[in-house]
Structures are given as structure tokens and as C-alpha cells.
Amino acid sequence: MLSRILGLVRDQLLAAFMGAGALQDAYQVAFRLPNMFRRLFGEGAFNAAFVPLFSSVLTKEGVPEARNFARRALGVMLVWLVFLCVLGEVFMPQVLRIIAPGFMQHGDRYTLGVSLSRITFPYLVLICAAALVAGVLNGLHKFSMAAAAYLAFNVVGIAAIVFAAPFMPNVAYAAAWGVTASGVVQLGLLLWACHRAGFGLMPLPPRLTPRIKLLVRRMVPGLIGSGVGQINLTIDTIIATLLPSGSVSLMYFADRINQLPLGVLGAAAGTTLLPVLTRHLAAGDHVAARDAQNRSIDYVLLLTLPAVAGLMVLAGPIMIVLFGHGAFTEHDALLSAQALRAYALGLPAFVMVKVLSPAFFARGDTRTPVYIGIGILVFNFGLNLALMKPLLHVGPPLASSIAAFFNVACLAFILHRRKSLELEGQTKRRIGLTIVASGIMGGVVWLLGQGVVFPHNFWARSVWLGGMVMAGAGVYAVLLYMLGLADLARIVARLRSKLSR
Incomplete structure (x- = not known):
């Protein structure tokens, strides 16, 4: 949560100082490169392969052998990344x-993009190495520093924008150096934490030992799977650079808001569902696995659909209040709100992909989602080309949303054919009522917005937006109770119980 809040502050500073134009576009493209490799090699695929293997070695063969494995893996990774x-x-x-x-x-935007990309690119070496060290700490059950170190990206980034900008040619250079400096700080903090834990990680010369080969083999499916998603994002960026100046920036800030519910709900659902499904299927209890899948679908849609309604109705005020300051004008905010609505349309599909994919992984099928993902990549590229000219900066977000629904349809169809997905009548009924409740809530908030004029003062606008959000939440809670979708008294009782602990 702290990382999300600080990330929002950092994005607000980027918007205020650079606005939506050539400078912002060049910086966002420069950051896209190392961030893409970080997600490909550093986080998901590598951690999913490294942490279980490291933990197994630590448990079965002891600390010295586990340390040697980690040091060897770090040596191989550093040579490849450098x-x-x-x-x-x-x-x-x-x-x-x-x-x-x-x-x-x-020419100016291209020259600036090259310069900024050369500044940010070393971040990929630092952050991927940091991901390995964080994996070691997690394997040692030392979670605090591994989680807290990632705050450094936003803390150092904010400091660079605020304090280093006066000494740089422009704010984009300060932000770019802040990216690389944050990688140094993150890796340093994690190495220090490992040293404190008595687990120093001086890298060993790279050698493809049998264990390193096993690590690479386990990484490959994850790299392909996450690579499809990253290529999709890169395609969106490529298309955006062909649009009028500022389009990359407008899409970036819209996506940042869309990522808030997606990052929380999608990640939580996927992370918790996989071990539950795996456990039930290992025990041969297919009925329990089906029930768990249905409950996950029910819960995520219960939270995602009202978020869609709220973002569709309040996209303009949200973007104005959060980003409509300094160089990022209200006009820029309203244009970015158009992209946000296009992203928000696909939010249920983006989340459902996270819910349906574990149904394949739990059954040992890592290939099918990858094959479908490759098909979606081609489909998304075609949609981008078709929509980029008539819809400009709204085209790529809308293409991504449509492609996400197509992805969900393919996953659901194959799971249903394999009898791995069977929605009960009760689940279908609840989904239908959730759609109705979300639609009514969105309508009420829209009517309230028509009756209460959006103020000109920032603080008054913030109060206005907060009031609309609270009103929408209240209306939705009442509708859930009236439609029998939620027992509010039970929810309040459980919250009180957790808080009292």
C-alpha cells in the first residue's frame, strides 16, 4: 500500500513538471525498456523458478549448499544482464x-529518448539482481526488507525529481537518473539485509551446473508467458509513438489509475487461488476445486464491476484531481480520462484472466495459456492498427480491453470443454445481480454529479470527488444487502473481530 501511495505521488510530480508532451513521452519510453526486462527476467518468471528451488536446497542440503547455489545463480545472472x-x-x-x-x-524527441534510455538501461541489471537477493531473503523467511526495499524506487524517484532537477538539463534527466539510482539503493539495501542475516552473496564465476540448468528450464515457461504480456504493452507503446505528441503520456497516466484495482484484485485472486486449487486437485476433490473457482469469480466481480462503473462515471474528475496540475493541464487530464474509460471497460477481463489461468497451472498445464496469449498478441496488434487512426490515444487502450475479453473467452471455453469450469446457477445469478447493482450505482453517481457542480478549487474538488466515491460505495453496499448478495452485519462483525486482534 505504501508503494502504491508513493508511486501515485511520483506520478503526480512527473505530470506536474513535464505535462503530456514530447518530454514526458521520451521519459516514459526510456523507462519502458528496463522495466520490461525487469518484469521478464527479474520478478515473476525468475522468482517462480528460483525461490522453490532455493528453499528445497536450503531444507535438504543446508545453508552452505544453498548459499553456493544462490551465489552461482547471481554470477550467471549478472554476466548475462551486463x-x-x-x-x-x-x-x-x-x-x-x-x-x-x-x-x-x-528529431529532438528521438535524440532525447536515446539519451534518457541510456541513463535508465543499467537499472535492469540492478533490479534483476535485487530480485534474486529478495528471493533469497524470502526463502530465509526474512520478508520485511525484501518488501520494503521496493519502496526505494519511489522514494529515490521523488527525491530526484524534487531536488536534482535544478542541476539537470530538464526534469526528464533527473527522473531518469532517479530510476538508476533507485536500483543501486534497492540492491544495496537487500545485500545489506542478507549480510545481516549471515548469508553474504558474493557472486561466483558463472558455470552451467546441473542445478543452474534446472533453474533455467523452470524459468522458460514463465518467461514465455510473461513475455507475451510485455510484448502487448510494448506494442501499445509503439503505436502510441506514431500518434500525436503526448499520446504515450496520456495512456501512461490512465493506465496507472486502472492498475490500482487490477493490481490489488487480480494479483490477490491469482495468488490465493493457485495453491487452493492445487491442494484440492491433489486430493482428488474436483467438486471443492470447482467451488473455489466459482467463489473466486464471484468475489472478484463483486469488487471489480463497481470499480468499472465508478471509473467510467468519474474518470474526468479523478484525472483532474490527481494529475491536473502544473504542466499537466485540465485538458490533458480530460484526454487521459478518455483513455482511462477505455482501459476500465476491460478491467473485468484483465482480472478474470488472473482468475482463470490458475485453473490451468494447478492441473500442470502451463502451455495452453501461453498459446492463447500468443494468439491474443496478434489479435491485439491488428486491433491497434485498426483503431489507432480513428481513435488516437483511445485506440490502444480499447484494443487491449477487447483483446482481454477475447482472452477470457478462449480460456473459459477450453476450461469448460475440459469440464474444469462449471458455473453453478447460483453463481450466474449472483453475477447478473452484481452487474445490475453496479449499473444502478453508476447511474446514481452520474445523477449526483449532474446535480452538484464540479468546483474550481483543488481542495473543494478533492472533497467533491471523495463525497462521490463515498456516496457510490454507500449505494452499492445498500444494493448488495437488498439483493441478498452480501450480509453486511456479518461483514462488519468479521472486520471488528480482525481489528480487535
Whole structure:
């Protein structure tokens, strides 16, 4: 939660100082590259392969063997990443021509993009190494520093924007150096925590031992799966660079708001559902697995659909209150709100992908979601090309939303054919009533917004927006109670019980 809040503050500063234009576009593209490799090699795929293997070695063979494995893995990773980083630095002009072809139309934006990308690219080496060290700490059941270190990205980023900008050519350079500096701080904090835990991690010379080969083999399916998603995001960026200046920025800030419910609900659902399904299926209890799947679908839609309604109705005020300051004008905020509505349309589908994918993984099928993902990638690219001209900055978000629904349809169809997904009548009824309740709530909030004028003062606007959100939440809670979708008294009692503990 702290990371989300600080990330929002950092984004507000980026918007206020750079607005939505060539400067912001160049910075966002420069950050996209190392962030893409971080997600590909550093976090999901690597941790999913490394942590179980490291924990197994630690349990069965003891601390010395586990430390040697971690040091060897760190050595292999560093050599590979440094090689990749050197290639990126040398061939950055050619890379930018591929991922930001629209920048070639404006020489200044292209030159700035190359310079900023060369500053941010070393971040991929630092953050991927940090992910390995964090995995070691998690394997040692030392969770606090592993979680807290990622706050450094936003803390250092905020400090760079505020304090270093006066000494740089512009704010974009300060923000770019802040990215790389945050990688140094994160890796340093994690290595210090490992040292404090008596588990120093000086990297060993790289060697493809049988255990390292096993680690690589386990990483490959995750790399392919996460790679499809990252390529989709990169396609959106490529298309956005071909649109009018500022389109990359407008889409970025809209996506940041859309990621709040997606990051919380989608990640929570996927993370908790996989071990539950695996346990039930291992015990041969297919009925319990089906019930768990249905409950997850029910719960996430109960929380996601009202978020969709709220974002559709309040997108303009949300973007104005959060980002409509300084160089990021109210007009920019309203344009970004259009992209936010397009992203919000696909929010249920984005979340449902996180809920349906574990049904394949729990059954040992890691290939089918990847094959479907590759098909969705091609479909998304075609939609982008079709929508980019008529809809401009709304085209790529809308293409992503439509592609996400197509992804859900394919996953659900295959699971149903395999009798791994069977929605009960009660679940279908609850989903239908949830759609009705969310629609009514959205209508009430829209009517309230028509009756109460949006103020001009920032604080008055913040109060106005907070009031609308609270009114919507209250209306939705009443509707859930009236439609029999939630027992509010029981929910309050459980909350009190948890708080009292």
C-alpha cells in the first residue's frame, strides 16, 4: 500500500513538471525498456523458478549448499544482464527506432529518448539482481526488507525529481537518473539485509551446473508467458509513438489509475487461488476445486464491476484531481480520462484472466495459456492498427480491453470443454445481480454529479470527488444487502473481530 501511495505521488510530480508532451513521452519510453526486462527476467518468471528451488536446497542440503547455489545463480545472472546492458547501450539508437518509430518524425524527441534510455538501461541489471537477493531473503523467511526495499524506487524517484532537477538539463534527466539510482539503493539495501542475516552473496564465476540448468528450464515457461504480456504493452507503446505528441503520456497516466484495482484484485485472486486449487486437485476433490473457482469469480466481480462503473462515471474528475496540475493541464487530464474509460471497460477481463489461468497451472498445464496469449498478441496488434487512426490515444487502450475479453473467452471455453469450469446457477445469478447493482450505482453517481457542480478549487474538488466515491460505495453496499448478495452485519462483525486482534 505504501508503494502504491508513493508511486501515485511520483506520478503526480512527473505530470506536474513535464505535462503530456514530447518530454514526458521520451521519459516514459526510456523507462519502458528496463522495466520490461525487469518484469521478464527479474520478478515473476525468475522468482517462480528460483525461490522453490532455493528453499528445497536450503531444507535438504543446508545453508552452505544453498548459499553456493544462490551465489552461482547471481554470477550467471549478472554476466548475462551486463552483456545485455552493454548491447543496449551500444545499439540504443537502433532499439529506439523499433520501439518508438514515431519519434523519428521529430528529431529532438528521438535524440532525447536515446539519451534518457541510456541513463535508465543499467537499472535492469540492478533490479534483476535485487530480485534474486529478495528471493533469497524470502526463502530465509526474512520478508520485511525484501518488501520494503521496493519502496526505494519511489522514494529515490521523488527525491530526484524534487531536488536534482535544478542541476539537470530538464526534469526528464533527473527522473531518469532517479530510476538508476533507485536500483543501486534497492540492491544495496537487500545485500545489506542478507549480510545481516549471515548469508553474504558474493557472486561466483558463472558455470552451467546441473542445478543452474534446472533453474533455467523452470524459468522458460514463465518467461514465455510473461513475455507475451510485455510484448502487448510494448506494442501499445509503439503505436502510441506514431500518434500525436503526448499520446504515450496520456495512456501512461490512465493506465496507472486502472492498475490500482487490477493490481490489488487480480494479483490477490491469482495468488490465493493457485495453491487452493492445487491442494484440492491433489486430493482428488474436483467438486471443492470447482467451488473455489466459482467463489473466486464471484468475489472478484463483486469488487471489480463497481470499480468499472465508478471509473467510467468519474474518470474526468479523478484525472483532474490527481494529475491536473502544473504542466499537466485540465485538458490533458480530460484526454487521459478518455483513455482511462477505455482501459476500465476491460478491467473485468484483465482480472478474470488472473482468475482463470490458475485453473490451468494447478492441473500442470502451463502451455495452453501461453498459446492463447500468443494468439491474443496478434489479435491485439491488428486491433491497434485498426483503431489507432480513428481513435488516437483511445485506440490502444480499447484494443487491449477487447483483446482481454477475447482472452477470457478462449480460456473459459477450453476450461469448460475440459469440464474444469462449471458455473453453478447460483453463481450466474449472483453475477447478473452484481452487474445490475453496479449499473444502478453508476447511474446514481452520474445523477449526483449532474446535480452538484464540479468546483474550481483543488481542495473543494478533492472533497467533491471523495463525497462521490463515498456516496457510490454507500449505494452499492445498500444494493448488495437488498439483493441478498452480501450480509453486511456479518461483514462488519468479521472486520471488528480482525481489528480487535
